[in-house]
Amino acid sequence: AQSVTQLGSHVSVSEGALVLLRCNYSSSVPPYLFWYVQYPNQGLQLLLKYTSAATLVKGINGFEAEFKKSETSFHLTKPSAHMSDAAEYFCAVTSSRNDMRFGAGTRLTVKP
Amino acid sequence: GAVVSQHPSRVICKSGTSVKIECRSLDFQATTMFWYRQFPKQSLMLMATSNEGSKATYEQGVEKDKFLINHASLTLSTLTVTSAHPEDSSFYICSARVSGRAAETQYFGPGTRLLVL
Numbered sequence: 001a002q003s004v005t006q007l008g009s010h011v012s013v014s015e016g017a018l019v020l021l022r023c024n025y026s027s028s029v030p031p032y033l034f035w036y037v038q039y040p041n042q043g044l045q046l047l048l049k050y051t052s053a054a055t056l057v058k059g060i061n062g063f064e065a066e067f068k069k070s071e072t073s074f075h076l077t078k079p080s081a082h083m084s085d086a087a088e089y090f091c092a093v094t095s096s097r098n099d100m101r102f103g104a105g106t107r108l109t110v111k112p
Numbered sequence: 113g114a115v116v117s118q119h120p121s122r123v124i125c126k127s128g129t130s131v132k133i134e135c136r137s138l139d140f141q142a143t144t145m146f147w148y149r150q151f152p153k154q155s156l157m158l159m160a161t162s163n164e165g166s167k168a169t170y171e172q173g174v175e176k177d178k179f180l181i182n183h184a185s186l187t188l189s190t191l192t193v194t195s196a197h198p199e200d201s202s203f204y205i206c207s208a209r210v211s212g213r214a215a216e217t218q219y220f221g222p223g224t225r226l227l228v229l
Contacts, residue, residue, distance in 0.1 A: 036220075041223075041225065042222060042223065043118075043205055043220050043221055043222040043223045044156075044205065044220040046220075090155060090156070094218070099146065099158055099161055100146065100158065100207070100218060101158065102148075102155045102156045102157075103155060104154070104155045105154070105155045
């Protein structure tokens with residue numbers, strides 16, 4: 001079975017500072033990994049995904065994530081936080097079985 | 113890009129009534145659709161996997177007689193919450209997988225907020 005663990009339910013950064021949201025996965029088969037963002041009362045928007053190609057994945061809005069098999073990690077980063085980045089972020093994993101499992105989520109707060 | 117819609121976006125109903133939520137893939141065919149629920153400030157929990165033309169597969173702990181899923185066409189799946197109670201109040205989100213594409217190609221709907229009074 002696949003699962004993901006997001007370390008830190010709440011992350012607060014200053015505007016312009018580095019954003020680092022942590023995600024570790026567990027999977028018995030090669031995983032597909034995702035990061036989604038959710039704004040209040042809205043659905044999920046895909047930021048980026050890893051599907052066994054390049055280990056460094058670039059997504060929308062300046063986000064990127066690096067797949068590290070040795071660390072079973074897929075942390076999300078952004079060099080410079082913007083106020084509009086404040087939202088809930090979910091890491092997710094799926095496999096050829098098709099179902100997607102989500103982490104508990106990390107709420108990102110950006111201080112002016 | 114692929115678009116998934118949900119209807120209604122928000123519904124309020126009385127306890128004991130049934131509510132139907134539709135999930136549509138607007139510009140692609142979806143052999144498989146997934147239904148999730150999300151409680152406030154919590155993550156998405158997979159409820160069931162809906163396959164076109166066959167019975168849905170429910171996750172452990174999800175009552176199949178309470179959450180009826182129908183996937184009658186390649187573009188439409190419905191979730192009916194039967195005899196709804198206040199504890200069923202939640203945010204329900206569907207996703208659809210593009211037919212014939214790899215497992216990772218899922219697209220999410222905007223969600224339906226259900227409030228049971």
